[in-house]
Every structure is written in structure tokens, then in C-alpha cells.
Amino acid sequence: MGTTVSGGVVVKPEAITQSVAGLQTAVTEVRKAAKAVDANSWGDGMNGADYEAGRAYLEQGKRIAAGLDRTVTWLKVWTTAAEAVAGAIGKATVEYTDVDGKNARDLNQVAAK
Numbered sequence: 001m002g003t004t005v006s007g008g009v010v011v012k013p014e015a016i017t018q019s020v021a022g023l024q025t026a027v028t029e030v031r032k033a034a035k036a037v038d039a040n041s042w043g044d045g046m047n048g049a050d051y052e053a054g055r056a057y058l059e060q061g062k063r064i065a066a067g068l069d070r071t072v073t074w075l076k077v078w079t080t081a082a083e084a085v086a087g088a089i090g091k092a093t094v095e096y097t098d099v100d101g102k103n104a105r106d107l108n109q110v111a112a113k
Helices: 013-039 055-112
Strands: none
Touching: 013 055
């Protein structure tokens, strides 16, 4: 069941809450994946005095490592932003339904007079 507002728009707080929960779940999963990538260091072609496998591809290894670092950074940025969006939507939904309910009660009282 939803709240009908002007223009026939129906707001379903339960559906919005479910969407927010889904977004928060996605944030958690992406954050875990970013940590897993970040925790697995990519060698840049040298390991102390001994060369790692792929030593003939040192520059490519450095570019791959830099790309992985950038990916992890952007995943962290996305999770922080998505988490903030989920929080804002959840808060706005609660406030909206509270205000709309109060307005509906006020209008009902005026109409009853």
C-alpha cells in the first residue's frame, strides 16, 4: 500500500526501503571486492634482487598495477557515494511520508469543519 499525493503519484515507502536495502547490499559487496583486490598486491616485475615471473614485461606490469590501484580507488569512491545516496533516500522517504501524512490529517480536519 502506498501514499497517494497530488497528481496521482503513489509513494510506496516499503518499495523505497527495499531499494535502499538493495543498494546498501551492493555497497557492502563492492566494498568487500575492492578490499580483496587491494589486499592482493600485483608485482611490478621485481621482487628484491630476484625477478618475478614476467620480468621481460616490467613496464606492462607497472601499468597493470597502476590500473588496479585506480580501480580500487574508484570503487572506494563509488561505495562512499552510494552509501550516502542510500542514507539520503532512506531519510527523505521517512520525512516525506511523515510530512505527507501530517498534511493529509490536517486537510481532513479542515474538510470536516
